[in-house]
Amino acid sequence: MNAMALVARREISVRGRTKGYRYGLLVTAVLVAVLAALPKLLGGASDYTVGLAGPQADRLQAVLAAQAAHGTDLSIKVKRYADEAAARKAVAGGDVEAAVVDNATVISKTVVDQGLSVVLDTVHRMVATEENLTSAGLDPAKVGQAQQVRPMTEVTLNGSGEDATVRSGIAMIIVIILFMLLIQVCTWVAMGVVEEKSSRIVEILLTVVRPWQLLAGKTIGIGVLGLSQLVVIAGVGLAAAQITGAVPRLPDGTYGLVAGVVVWFLLGYAFYAAMFAAIASLVSRQEELSGVLTPATMLMMAAYLVGFVAVQSPDGTLTHVLSIVPPFSAMVMPVRSAVIEVPLWETALAMGLMVVAATAVLLIGGRIYQRAVLRTGARVRWREALASAS
Amino acid sequence: MLEVDGLRKRYGDTVALDGVSLTVRAGEMFGFVGANGAGKTTTMRIVMGVLSADAGEVRWRGGKAGFETRRRFGYMPEERGLYAKMRVAEQIEYFGKLGGMSAEAAQGSAGALIERLGLAERRGDDVDSLSLGNQQRVQLAVALIHEPEVLILDEPFSGLDPIAVDALAGVLTERTAAGVPVVFSSHQLDLVERLCDSVGIIKAGRMVAGGTVAELRARESRKRLRIVVTGAEPGWADRLPGEIVAKTDRPPDGQGHGSERYEEVILTPADDQEALRLAAQAGRVQHFGWQEPSLAEIFREVVA
Numbered sequence: 291m292n293a294m295a296l297v298a299r300r301e302i303s304v305r306g307r308t309k310g311y312r313y314g315l316l317v318t319a320v321l322v323a324v325l326a327a328l329p330k331l332l333g334g335a336s337d338y339t340v341g342l343a344g345p346q347a348d349r350l351q352a353v354l355a356a357q358a359a360h361g362t363d364l365s366i367k368v369k370r371y372a373d374e375a376a377a378r379k380a381v382a383g384g385d386v387e388a389a390v391v392d393n394a395t396v397i398s399k400t401v402v403d404q405g406l407s408v409v410l411d412t413v414h415r416m417v418a419t420e421e422n423l424t425s426a427g428l429d430p431a432k433v434g435q436a437q438q439v440r441p442m443t444e445v446t447l448n449g450s451g452e453d454a455t456v457r458s459g460i461a462m463i464i465v466i467i468l469f470m471l472l473i474q475v476c477t478w479v480a481m482g483v484v485e486e487k488s489s490r491i492v493e494i495l496l497t498v499v500r501p502w503q504l505l506a507g508k509t510i511g512i513g514v515l516g517l518s519q520l521v522v523i524a525g526v527g528l529a530a531a532q533i534t535g536a537v538p539r540l541p542d543g544t545y546g547l548v549a550g551v552v553v554w555f556l557l558g559y560a561f562y563a564a565m566f567a568a569i570a571s572l573v574s575r576q577e578e579l580s581g582v583l584t585p586a587t588m589l590m591m592a593a594y595l596v597g598f599v600a601v602q603s604p605d606g607t608l609t610h611v612l613s614i615v616p617p618f619s620a621m622v623m624p625v626r627s628a629v630i631e632v633p634l635w636e637t638a639l640a641m642g643l644m645v646v647a648a649t650a651v652l653l654i655g656g657r658i659y660q661r662a663v664l665r666t667g668a669r670v671r672w673r674e675a676l677a678s679a680s
Numbered sequence: 681m682l683e684v685d686g687l688r689k690r691y692g693d694t695v696a697l698d699g700v701s702l703t704v705r706a707g708e709m710f711g712f713v714g715a716n717g718a719g720k721t722t723t724m725r726i727v728m729g730v731l732s733a734d735a736g737e738v739r740w741r742g743g744k745a746g747f748e749t750r751r752r753f754g755y756m757p758e759e760r761g762l763y764a765k766m767r768v769a770e771q772i773e774y775f776g777k778l779g780g781m782s783a784e785a786a787q788g789s790a791g792a793l794i795e796r797l798g799l800a801e802r803r804g805d806d807v808d809s810l811s812l813g814n815q816q817r818v819q820l821a822v823a824l825i826h827e828p829e830v831l832i833l834d835e836p837f838s839g840l841d842p843i844a845v846d847a848l849a850g851v852l853t854e855r856t857a858a859g860v861p862v863v864f865s866s867h868q869l870d871l872v873e874r875l876c877d878s879v880g881i882i883k884a885g886r887m888v889a890g891g892t893v894a895e896l897r898a899r900e901s902r903k904r905l906r907i908v909v910t911g912a913e914p915g916w917a918d919r920l921p922g923e924i925v926a927k928t929d930r931p932p933d934g935q936g937h938g939s940e941r942y943e944e945v946i947l948t949p950a951d952d953q954e955a956l957r958l959a960a961q962a963g964r965v966q967h968f969g970w971q972e973p974s975l976a977e978i979f980r981e982v983v984a
């Protein structure tokens with residue numbers, strides 16, 4: 291097998307079997323599942339049982355059933371009680387969330403959930419109006435017909451209203467995940483480079499492997515681990531959101547969006563990993579690492595913040611421009627694409643530029659690495675590394 | 681044949697190597713000795729290609745050694761390095777595969793080395809849970825795994841217990857018997873003297889002596905006579921022609937010479953035959969011969 295593949299396989303098997311990686315993956319998966327289900331969990335129950343008592347109970351039950359079938363995602367069961375006292379007891383005992391007595395009083399332990407309250411109120415009005423009209427001499431059948439009103443058609447200018455919320459939610463999650471994942475795996479690359487340099491194992495490695503093979507193998511191996519993490523996150527998140535019904539229907543193009551995020555992750559990873567590796571090769575000890583990495587981390591952080599801005603204002607000048615400029619594009623463009631329709635040419639341009647930038651960083655970073663990785667002792671200065679790289 | 685030809689290397693103002701040349705034939709064990717900072721490590725790193733020389737070249741079997749040639753060399757650097765969180769067998773096999781072996785071949789070769797170096801019980805343990813001596817054995821296995829054509833070992837014996845020293849010496853001897861040239865540096869000169877077919881002494885970046893131990897000895901030993909005389913008058917030795925290097929009237933432990941006065945002289949003679957005549961006149965000559973200096977003595981003399 292060729293050397294680069296061997297190096298990559300070592301990274302995957304040795305790092306992939308550490309407790310840190312496995313637990314990390316598990317915790318992330320659980321966290322994502324919880325996050326995805328959270329709206330549903332926080333939103334409280336949407337299954338209710340309502341008690342009915344009094345002469346209007348039959349009618350109320352019929353209208354309630356018709357109403358619940360319309361539009362709302364509430365499911366309402368009904369229990370009948372002989373009188374107010376029985377209904378009260380049922381509420382107090384927790385058998386029902388609320389009880390409507392004589393279509394005049396609604397009884398509950400505390401305030402009725404808003405969704406349920408709206409439905410009960412509507413039903414109460416309809417039945418009361420019906421009664422009033424009938425007692426005024428109108429034909430009950432005609433009254434019934436008159437009550438049949440078709441719900442309003444919703445028209446929102448930025449797609450459907452529900453979609454817009456879901457979309458910015460997804461965008462927010464995308465930028466957070468991209469940032470966390472990129473910084474994590476790029477830090478692994480940097481630490482791996484220093485590990486080999488500080489332990490001096492690089493001196494043996496480089497007698498059998500060329501520097502670019504070592505660097506590329508390491509980057510690819512860790513990239514595979516990062517990618518599998520991303521796939522787990524996306525898979526678990528989408529599945530959890532749908533199973534729990536937190537998001538009743540994913541917006542159109544969600545799968546395309548996820549594919550786009552994967553591509554952007556890979557491009558961003560190529561860029562930042564090469565940068566982190568080159569910087570890491572300048573130092574000989576892990577303790578020096580975070581210091582030298584600061585500028586690169588800041589760059590990533592800046593892209594992250596712009597990505598956050600883009601969730602709210604996907605078409606602002608700043609976010610618009612930076613969604614095309616590398617390396618910001620890697621975090622800003624997927625966010626924009628999640629929130630609005632981005633013209634294809636913009637995406638293509640942004641990706642093209644990012645490919646060019648990543649290639650440039652890979653080439654320069656690879657050369658710096660090659661020259662600096664065997665030099666121990668004092669930190670290699672940038673100017674030296676760059677001068678000897680050319 | 682491994683040839684190192686005219687290596688030069690400077691670090692800023694420090695001249696680390698000032699034209700180092702040496703030759704190691706197939707199947708030869710070459711001991712590379714010199715004081716700290718003399719340039720051994722620098723030479724070996726250049727041979728392995730992890731450092732570039734300012735001038736000079738390294739040839740193997742007559743051709744200039746490039747990356748592909750050096751891949752078939754085995755190397756143990758002075759600063760040891762292993763992956764701390766990788767299992768012993770796995771790590772050794774990994775280097776075998778990097779060195780071009782198939783997975784099965786690497787596994788077989790690693791297993792044999794692990795047995796040979798006494799690591800069998802630790803084969804599944806992470807390297808950082810091993811004692812330093814055992815880590816050193818793993819390091820050796822890493823250098824040996826891919827059955828290298830040439831072995832370059834920088835102070836391989838330092839830090840090993842006597843049993844491990846014997847195990848390593850055995851492995852190295854085996855490799856030279858298979859025709860592999862072995863170069864190792866060491867400060868344990870008795871070991872070098874025992875194991876090596878030839879020795880090179882480096883001082884301040886220059887080779888100051890080289891050849892087989894016998895050759896070095898022959899060159900040096902012309903100069904020193906060891907004379908033991910009993911029953912001579914004190915002061916007789918002052919008449920000897922040449923320079924007295926050492927003199928003692930205390931016999932070595934356990935060698936009784938009765939009541940006769942004992943005297944031992946180490947002499948750099950101006951005229952050895954005259955010295956013999958004078959010694960015979962002075963008393964009973966117990967010993968008269970060219971002194972066989974140990975490698976350590978030769979080394980001190982050459983490097984001084």
Ligand SMILES: Nc1ncnc2c1ncn2[C@@H]1O[C@H](COP(=O)(O)OP(=O)(O)O)[C@@H](O)[C@H]1O
Binds near residue numbers: 691695696723
């Ligand atoms: N990286 C380096 N930078 C500066 N000087 C060095 C470096 N490496 C070695 N030297 C110098 O080169 C000389 C030879 O060192 P070295 O080859 O390590 O000697 P040895 O292995 O024989 O003890 C010493 O004077 C040492 O200080």
Ligand SMILES: [Mg+2]
Binds near residue numbers: 717720722758
């Ligand atoms: Mg040394």
